[in-house]
Amino acid sequence: MSEAAFLTDFHHVASFGATENKGVERQAATPEDKLSRDWFAAFAAQRDWEVRVDGIGNMFALIELVPGAPYILLGSHLDSQPLGGRFDGAYGVLAGLHAAQRVVERLRTEASTPEFNLAVVNWFNEEGGRFAPSIMGSSVFAGSMDEAKMLAVKDLAGTTVAQALEAIGYLGTDVRPELAGYAEIHIEQGRILEREGITLGAVDYSWYTQKLDIEVLGEQSHTGATAMADRHDALVAASKVVLLVHDVTAQFAAEALVSSVGQLTLEPNSPIVVARRVHLVADLRSASPQIVAEARGSLIADIAQIAKDHDIRINVNDFDVRDIQYYPEDGLELTEKVAANLGLEVRRIRTMAGHDSVAMNRIVPTVMMFIPSVDGVSHCEREFTTDADMLAGVQALSGVAWEMVHGALSPRRNAGTELFEVAAK
Known part of the structure; x- marks a missing residue:
């Protein structure tokens, strides 16, 4: 897909819940969130990708490349903070969809045999602005939060997660896909990459x-x-x-x-x-x-x-x-390899913020990448990342996805302590 197509889709999704100051108000399971979810489902349906919605409202677009094989999952979240920015989370979902399409198109022209299927996810309630705790959907998927308890969580108005999801038509019952790996790209929400003039960050660990x-x-x-x-x-x-x-x-x-x-x-x-x-x-x-x-x-x-x-x-x-989560060394090296092939400058970087990848890193080999944030601001309407940096990130994610569907990472020990388990919960 073209760069123009990505930018058109990104700025269109930013119109769902758009605020006067170029931010978005798209909290989890609100009518505005439903608009972005409907768009996600339509994007997948137009390409004949299977759409699933699980019991906590996570959305999956599934692309079968190898019948019966587990999936490499790309994505992030489409919900926002109150008066939030249009890049946080949504960029990762849009980048995931377009990276997946690029992999599909490349497979049509190159003689290669993938080992895994490919999928894109929109995780439910990553932000936690309406329903606490945050990173809810991916944590339920990973087994670190109980689904029944999370469905019973109430917002300040007394509405439960289950009621809110049902009201917008996204309280699903579909089987969750079996995974072989996960990759996410996100704006940094800090100033390190911008200050150092570096396009891509390979996240090596998360803060406690x-x-x-x-x-x-x-x-x-x-x-x-x-x-x-x-x-x-x-x-x-x-x-x-x-x-x-x-x-x-x-x-x-x-x-x-x-x-x-x-x-x-x-x-x-x-x-x-x-x-x-x-x-x-x-x-x-x-x-x-x-x-x-x-x-x-x-x-x-x-x-x-x-x-x-x-x-x-x-x-x-x-x-x-x-706890602190350390990302697999193989994933860091893969990001650095892809960046070098694309001519992008890359550095290793920690994340102080929580992300869905932190939850997923507990169960499958996970790659997390950052692109620069102007002035380091996030969770506000002034949040901004340039089109050029977004497009470079889509290139990087496409390269990482290509390598991962061909078996570049496989389930192995994480920080030498725990074996990854393929998620089939």
Whole structure:
């Protein structure tokens, strides 16, 4: 397929849920998400590729090259953050579809015999903006999250995942494909590639992630009639917790730890009522599990002191803990080989963010690649990557997919600790 065809498709998909400032609002299992899913299904159907939807809403476009063989899977996700960017996730899905088409076209003209079939995926709820936790669909596929529990997760309005998927027609029952490998390409969401003038990143490992589910419980009262000394204001205490989460990074070397509170809800949320309950989630990430553990310990102690000072209760629970994942050396070398053949400069790079590839790397040989992000911004409308960098990434993914369907990677030990298992769950 031509470069122009990819760009036309990419910018068309960016119109689904488009915002005034050139971003997208396409949270999981919303009507806007349905538009992108319908487009994915139509793209596959026009090429006579089989479409499957599994029990957690993951979509697969399957291309049979070797009857009965497992699949090499390409893809990412089409859902977005609230007021998110149009590149995050969607680029990887579009690149996967076009890379798959290029492999099919190349097989028609070259005398080669693939070992595996090829497929493209749109993972459900990678972002986790509407339904927590994030990376849900791929984690259920990989067996690290329970499907029934995830289907029962509710958004802030009380709608479950199952209800939301059913409402848009994507609560599937299809059998999940058997896999032999996975490859994903994504915008970096950082500044390293842009700063160094490098087109392609070969991701070698992911950061350790630890989230804290924090519930601050005070007492509801009148904002005008209650004496200051008699108040048990959950929001005041919660505001101090938010600052603690931000300030804990100063206890370590610069950029050794990142932390934030990105979501906060309060009850009853009235302008004339002292808040009785605040719920928030703290996100801690580092290349060092020890640093995260130390930060967590410091926060737990300081939060306990805040509860005591304000005479309220604060419940803190560990949530969504993810170990460091190392990507296979063979996959890194494959990316470097493909980049060299294409004349693209490449470097190894870590990912601080979570991706579907982190979940998939637990069960099959996985390749993860980055292309540059302008100014390193992401999860906002200003997110941007140039057409030239997107097109170079599609070339790279096409090359990696070609090699993988011909057996370039096979199931083997990951970081010398666990055998990959072919996913047939």
